[in-house]
Amino acid sequence: xxxxxxxxxxxxxxxxxxxxxxxxxxxxxxxxxxxxxxxxxxxxxxxxxxxxxxxxxxxxxxxxxxxxxxxxxxxxxxxxxxxxxxxxxxxxxxxxxxxxxxxxxxxxxxxxxxxxxxxxxxxxxxxxxxxxxxxxxxxxxxxxxxxxxxxxxxxxxxxxxxxxxxxxxxxxxxxxxxxxxxxxxxxxxxxxxxxxxxxxxxxxxxxxxx
Numbered sequence: 499x500x501x502x503x504x505x506x507x508x509x510x511x512x513x514x515x516x517x518x519x520x521x522x523x524x525x526x527x528x529x530x531x532x533x534x535x536x537x538x539x540x541x542x543x544x545x546x547x548x549x550x551x552x553x554x555x556x557x558x559x560x561x562x563x564x565x566x567x568x569x570x571x572x573x574x575x576x577x578x579x580x581x582x583x584x585x586x587x588x589x590x591x592x593x594x595x596x597x598x599x600x601x602x603x604x605x606x607x608x609x610x611x612x613x614x615x616x617x618x619x620x621x622x623x624x625x626x627x628x629x630x631x632x633x634x635x636x637x638x639x640x641x642x643x644x645x646x647x648x649x650x651x652x653x654x655x656x657x658x659x660x661x662x663x664x665x666x667x668x669x670x671x672x673x674x675x676x677x678x679x680x681x682x683x684x685x686x687x688x689x690x691x692x693x694x695x696x697x698x699x700x701x702x703x704x705x706x707x708x
Contacts, residue, residue, distance in 0.1 A: 577610045582662055586689040586701060589666040590679055597680055602687040611641040612702040613690025620694035625654050647707040649678045654700050661699040683707045
C-alpha cells in the first residue's frame with residue numbers, strides 16, 4: 499500500500515522518498531533562522547514593504563511583521579523554462595483557477611532564483627529553504643527580485659513516473675503549501691527543477707507580490 503506523509507515525516511513507496519515543505523510562517527529580519535543543512539526546515543512566509551510602499555502590513559493567520567527589503571539590480575539574461583517547470587507551473591495555475599483565482603504570471607527572475615536553489619539542494623544534498631547563499635529574502639535580494647510579499651514551496655521526490663503531478667498534488671493536500679498557492683495577493687511566480695546524480699527531483703516554487 500502506498501503512503502504519503504508530508505514533511506517532516508517521510509513517505510515510503512518501493513523504498514522511494516517524497517518530501518515537501520512550504521512556507522507559512524511570517525519571517526522578519528530580526529527573527530531567528532535555522533542553520534544551513536538542518537534536517538527540519540522552518541516554514542515561513544515573508545511580508546515586507548518596498549522602499550516606496552506606504553500601505554498597511556498584510557494580515558495573515560500568523561504573526562505579521564514588515565521590513566524594508568534591500569533590492570539588488572539583476573543584469574542576468576532571461577532564463578528559459580524547461581517542459582517540466584512549465585508543466586508544474588501550469589498545474590499550479592489550474593489549481594488557482596479551480597478556486598476562482600487569477601493565474602500567476604511567469605517571471606524569469608523568479609525562475610533563475612528557484613532553479614538555482616533546486617540545483618544547490620541537488621548538488622549539496624540538503625532540503626531546506628536556507629542554503630549556503632542565505633535564506634529566502636537574501637536569495638531574493640541577490641537575484642535582484644523586488645517584492646512586498648514573498649513565499650516559497652519546495653518539494654523532493656524520487657522514483658515516480660510523474661514527479662511534477664505528485665509535487666503539486668501533495669502541495670494541495672498540505673495547508674501551508676496550499677495557502678501559498680492560493681494566496682490572492684501573489685501575482686508572479688516560477689518553478690525551478692533540478693535532478694541530483696542519484697535521481698532525486700528537487701522542485702522550488704517562489705511567489706511574490708510586487
